[in-house]
Amino acid sequence: MLDVQGLQTIYLAGGRDPIPAVRGIDLHIKSGSATALVGESGCGKSTAALSIMRLIRRPLGDIVGGSIRLDDTELLSLSQSAMRNVLLNEIGYVPQDPTVALDPLYSVRSQIADVCPPASKLERDERMVALLERLGVIDARKRLKSYPHEFSGGMRQRVAIAIALAKDPALLIADEPTTALDVTTQLGILRLLDEMRRERDLTMLFVTHDLAVARLVCQEVAVMYGGIVVETGPIGTIMDRPLHPYSRALLDADSGNAEPQSRLRAIPGQPPSLTAMPAGCPFAPRCPLAEPACSDAVPAVEVHGAVKVRCIKAGQS
Amino acid sequence: MASPLRADRPSVARPASGLRSRLANRRRWKYPYFSGGVLALFVLSGLIGPLVAPAEPTGIDLANALKPPIGFGGSWSRPLGTDELGRDILSRLLDGARVALIVTIAAVVLAGAVGLAVALISGYRGGRLDAFLMRTTDASMAFPVILLAIVIVGIFGASTLNVVIILTVAGWPSYARVLRSEVLRTKTMDYVTMSRTMGGNGRWAVRRHILPNILPTILVLVSLQVGLAIIAEGSLSFLGLGVPPPAPSWGRMLSDGRKYLDEAWWLPIMPGIALSLTVLASNLLGDWLRVNNDPTTKR
Numbered sequence: 001m002l003d004v005q006g007l008q009t010i011y012l013a014g015g016r017d018p019i020p021a022v023r024g025i026d027l028h029i030k031s032g033s034a035t036a037l038v039g040e041s042g043c044g045k046s047t048a049a050l051s052i053m054r055l056i057r058r059p060l061g062d063i064v065g066g067s068i069r070l071d072d073t074e075l076l077s078l079s080q081s082a083m084r085n086v087l088l089n090e091i092g093y094v095p096q097d098p099t100v101a102l103d104p105l106y107s108v109r110s111q112i113a114d115v116c117p118p119a120s121k122l123e124r125d126e127r128m129v130a131l132l133e134r135l136g137v138i139d140a141r142k143r144l145k146s147y148p149h150e151f152s153g154g155m156r157q158r159v160a161i162a163i164a165l166a167k168d169p170a171l172l173i174a175d176e177p178t179t180a181l182d183v184t185t186q187l188g189i190l191r192l193l194d195e196m197r198r199e200r201d202l203t204m205l206f207v208t209h210d211l212a213v214a215r216l217v218c219q220e221v222a223v224m225y226g227g228i229v230v231e232t233g234p235i236g237t238i239m240d241r242p243l244h245p246y247s248r249a250l251l252d253a254d255s256g257n258a259e260p261q262s263r264l265r266a267i268p269g270q271p272p273s274l275t276a277m278p279a280g281c282p283f284a285p286r287c288p289l290a291e292p293a294c295s296d297a298v299p300a301v302e303v304h305g306a307v308k309v310r311c312i313k314a315g316q317s
Numbered sequence: 318m319a320s321p322l323r324a325d326r327p328s329v330a331r332p333a334s335g336l337r338s339r340l341a342n343r344r345r346w347k348y349p350y351f352s353g354g355v356l357a358l359f360v361l362s363g364l365i366g367p368l369v370a371p372a373e374p375t376g377i378d379l380a381n382a383l384k385p386p387i388g389f390g391g392s393w394s395r396p397l398g399t400d401e402l403g404r405d406i407l408s409r410l411l412d413g414a415r416v417a418l419i420v421t422i423a424a425v426v427l428a429g430a431v432g433l434a435v436a437l438i439s440g441y442r443g444g445r446l447d448a449f450l451m452r453t454t455d456a457s458m459a460f461p462v463i464l465l466a467i468v469i470v471g472i473f474g475a476s477t478l479n480v481v482i483i484l485t486v487a488g489w490p491s492y493a494r495v496l497r498s499e500v501l502r503t504k505t506m507d508y509v510t511m512s513r514t515m516g517g518n519g520r521w522a523v524r525r526h527i528l529p530n531i532l533p534t535i536l537v538l539v540s541l542q543v544g545l546a547i548i549a550e551g552s553l554s555f556l557g558l559g560v561p562p563p564a565p566s567w568g569r570m571l572s573d574g575r576k577y578l579d580e581a582w583w584l585p586i587m588p589g590i591a592l593s594l595t596v597l598a599s600n601l602l603g604d605w606l607r608v609n610n611d612p613t614t615k616r
Contacts, residue, residue, distance in 0.1 A: 055513055059444040080518075088516030101507040105529050114525075115515050163515070173514075 002029040002052070002171055002203050007066035009044075009051045011274075012059060019274045021047040023227035023298075024066065027205070029220070031071075031170075034197055034204035036214030036235065038250070039224035040271050045207050048224070049173050052205070053091055054083050070171055088115065092164030092202075094174040094193075098156035098181075102148035108132075108159050109144040115167045131162050135192060154185035158192070165196060172197070175207045190216045211239060212256055223247045226272050226282025228298060233307030243304055243314040246283045281311065289313045349605040355598035363418030366411030371396065374412040375563045378403030383581045398583040400574065406587050409565040413588065416566050417595070420477060421546045424484035425539055428546075431485065432492020433535065437523060439493065440500025451497070454490045462487040462549070466558045475561040480553055484546055495538055499531040506530075533606070540603035544596040551592050567592045 009022040022044045029035045037045045050056050051063050054075060068075040070090060075083065095101035102111060112128050119127070125144065132140035135158045148156060157177060164172060174193060178186040194217045197204050208214050214221055215235050222232040223246065231244040242248040251257055252265040269286040272278055278285060280295035287294065291313075299310045367374070371394060379402065386398040386406075397406040439450040466483045473479050503509065504527060512522050553559035554568030562569065567588040574584030 053514055055510070084516040084518060086516070087514060091514070093511070093514035095507050095511060097507060101511050103506075103508040103526050103530070105526075114512075114517075160511075163511075167515075 001031045001069075001071055002027065002205065003067075003069040004028070004048075004052065005067045005069075007048065007051055007068060008064045009047055009056050009061060010064055011047075011056075011061040017275075018061075020277065021061070021227055021274055022051060023277075025222070025224070025227075025229045027222055027229070027232075029203050029205060031203050032197065032201040033220065034194075034202075034206055034218040035220040035222060036206045036208055036211075036218040037222050037224060038208055038211055038214055040209060040250075042271050042274065043224045044227040044274075045209075045224050046175055049175050049205060049207050052173065053087060053093065054078075089117075089167055090170045092167060092169035092172045094157075094161055094164050094172065094177045096176040096179055098160045099153060101160050102156060104148055107145055107147055108151075111148075112159075112163055112166050115163055117167065128162070128166070131166060132158070135162055135165075136188065137162075153181055154188065157181060157185075157189055161189075161192065161196070165200070168200070170203060172202045172204045173207070174204065176209070177206075178213065179208075186213070187216075193217055210254075211235075211251060212254060215239060223250065226277060227274070228282065228310065230283065230311065231307065231309040233305075233309075237305075237307055241315075243307055243309040244283075244311045245287045245289050245313070249286075289316060349602050352598040352601035352605065355594050356602060359414055359595050359598070360418060362411045362414035364415075366414055367408075370405070370408035370411045372405035372408045374404065374408040374565050376404060376408075383577070383584075385581070386583050386587070389583070397587050398581070400570075400584050401577060401581075406570075406583065409570060410567070410588060410591050413565045413567045413570065414591070416477070416560050416564055417547055417550055420480050420484065420550045420560065421543055423481045424488060424546045424550075425542050427481065427485040428488030428542070429492050429535070429539055431489040432494075433496055435489070435493040436496030436500055437527070440497040441504055441519060441523060441527070447497075450493070454493045457486070458490040458494075463556070463558075466553055466556075470558045475558060477560050477564075480550060480559050483553065483558075484549055487549065488542060488546065491542070492538060496531060496534065499534045500527055503527045503530045537603050537607045540599055540606055544599035544603070547592065547596050547599070 004025060004027040006024045006026065007022055008020070008024050010018040010020050012018050025044075025048055027035060027037070037048060039045045047056060052068055052075070054063065056063060063076065066076070070086065073086065075086065078086065109125070109128060113124060116124050116127065128144060129140045132143065137143055137155060137158050143151075148159070151159060161177075172193075177193065178189050181189060190213065193204070193206075196202060197217070204217070206214060206218050211221070218235050220233065221235040221238055222229045223238070223244065224230065225246050231238060231242065231247045238247060239251060242251055249265070249267045253267055255264055258264055267286055272282050272285065278295060280297055281287070281290075281299050284290040284294040293312060299312050301308050301310055302314055304314060378399070381395070381399050382401055382403040384392070384395050384399040384403075387393060387396050389398075395405050395407070397410065399405055400409070435450050435454065439447045462483070465486060469479055469483055504522070506526070509522050509526050512526055517525070550559060550566070551568030551571065554566040555572040557569075557572070559568055560566045570588040571585050571592070574581075574588065577584045
C-alpha cells in the first residue's frame with residue numbers, strides 16, 4: 001500500500017524563489033493495484049514519482065511537506081541510509097527510456113546482480129534467467145552475458161523491468177515506461193507489467209501522459225495539472241464521465257476518442273509556467289467553464305461517489 | 318559483374334593511392350604504429366638509455382668538440398656528433414629522455430589526479446562548491462606559467478622536483494575543466510539516476526558509473542597532456558628554469574646549442590627533432606585513442 005498525503009515538492013533555482021512543482025497531492029494505492037498518474041509535460045507527475053523515492057534533494061530541490069507511507073513505513077522520516085535500504089529492497093523503478101537507462105559498460109548479468117538479494121553466484125544466475133525468461137527475453141541464459149547495445153529497445157525495457165523486479169519490490173514505479181518504444185512493443189510491455197502486478201501483488205504507480213495506455217494497466221487514475229491532482233478515482237468511471245474540465249479536455253484531445261473526420265480538439269493555450277502559477281485553479285486560464293470565482297483559490301476536493309475532484313463546476317459542461 | 322542498378326553511377330569508392338589516402342583514412346588505422354613506435358622508443362630510452370649509450374653523457378672531451386654526425390663527416394663512435402665540450406649528443410639525448418620521462422610522468426599523474434579530484438567533486442556535487450572550484454580553476458588557468466616558474470625557481474631554486482611542481486600547478490586546471498564537463502554529462506545519464514533509484518549513494522554512482530564512463534576521456538587527455546608536459550619541460554629548461562645541469566635536458570641542449578647554429582647545426586637540431594617527434598607521437602596517439610576508444614565516435 002502506498003499512501004501519499006499533501007506531498008509538496010519544490011525546485012531550488014539558485015538565489016531565486018523556489019519553484020513549486022508538486023503542490024500538495026494525495027494518492028492512495030492499495031496493495032496489488034495500479035494507479036496512473038496522468039498529465040501533460042511539466043504538470044509535476046515525474047517530480048511526484050521521484051519525490052516518492054525521495055530523489056529530489058538539495059541542491060536540486062526539496063520535499064517541503066506531506067507524508068509518504070509505504071505499507072507501515074513513513075518514508076519522509078527515514079534517514080538517508082534507511083531510505084537507500086527501502087529503495088534497494090522495496091521500490092522498483094522502470095525508466096522512461098531504456099536506451100539510456102542501462103550503463104553501456106556492463107553486462108546485463110552485472111547490472112541485475114547489483115540489485116539482487118545476496119545469494120550464491122549460481123543461484124543468482126538461475127533467478128536472473130528465470131526472471132528474464134518470464135519477462136520474455138528469449139535465450140536468457142546466453143543473453144546474461146550480453147551488453148545493453150546488443151539488445152533492441154523492447155528487450156532493453158524488459159531488462160530494465162528485470163532490474164526493477166529482481167529485488168522483489170513491494171512498490172513498482174513506472175515512469176512512462178512505453179513512451180520511447182514503438183507501438184507494437186508498447187502493448188507487450190504493458191501486458192507484462194499488468195501480469196507482473198497480478199503475479200507479485202505489486203503496488204504500482206504508473207506515470208503516463210496517455211489515458212488510453214493507463215486504462216490498459218491501471219484500476220485507478222489521478223489526473224494532475226499544475227502540480228495538483230485535479231481528479232482521481234476509478235479509471236473507467238473517469239474516462240466514461242470525466243467531471244473535471246481538464247480530464248474531459250485531455251480525453252477529447254486523444255485521437256482515439258475523436259469522431260472520424262472531425263477536427264481534433266486541442267486544449268487552447270499552454271500549461272501554466274511553474275514560476276507563475278495562477279492563484280486559483282491552475283486550469284482556469286484555459287478552461288471553457290472558467291468564471292471569476294475560479295481564480296480566487298485552489299478549489300477544495302469535492303466527492304462525487306468514488307471520484308474526488310477539485311473543481312467548483314464539476315460535472316457541468 | 319556490374320549490377321544494373323549501379324550501371325549509371327560512378328563508383329563511390331575510389332582506389333586507395335599513396336600517402337594522401339592513407340592520411341584521409343587515418344581514422345581507420347587499426348593500430349597507431351608511428352606514434353606507438355616513437356613513444357616506445359622514448360620510454361625505452363628513458364629506461365635503459367644510459368646502458369646502451371656510446372659514451373658518458375657528461376664526459377667532456379675538448380679535443381673532439383663540435384664533431385659532426387655520421388653522414389656529415391662524423392664517426393660511428395659519436396653517431397650524432399658532439400657538442401661544444403665534446404660530449405656525445407646521442408648519449409645526452411638518451412639521458413635527457415630519462416629526465417623528460419620522469420618529469421612528464423610525475424607531472425601528468427599529479428596534475429591528472431588533482432584535476433580529476435576537482436572535476437569529480439565539482440561536477441558531481443555542484444552548487445556553491447562547484448562555483449568556488451571552477452573560479453579557482455579559472456584563476457589558475459589565467460595565471461601565466463612562466464611567471465609562476467620564475468617565482469618558484471627564484472624562491473626554491475631549480476630542481477627536478479620544482480619542475481614537476483610547476484607543471485602540476487600549471488596542468489591540473491585543464492583536466493579539471495574537461496573532466497568536469499564529462500562528469501556533468503555522465504551524471505545526467507539515466508543509468509546514474511537508475512543507480513539512485515536502486516539505493517546507490519553518490520560514491521557508488523561515481524565509482525561504478527561515472528568514473529568508468531569518463532575513462533576514455535581521461536586517457537585521451539593524458540596522452541595529449543604528455544606532449545604538452547614534454548614541451549613545457551623543454552621550455553623551462555630552455556629558459557634556465559628547468560632541470561639543473563649537469564643532468565642533460567632536451568630543452569637546455571636546444572638552448573645551449575642555438576649559439577652554434579651557424580657552425581654546428583646538429584647541436585640544436587638533434588634535441589629539437591627528439592622533442593618534436595615525441596610530442597607529435599603523443600598527440601597522434603591521443604588522436605587515435607579519441608577516435609577509437611570514444612564510444613560516441615564509435616557507436
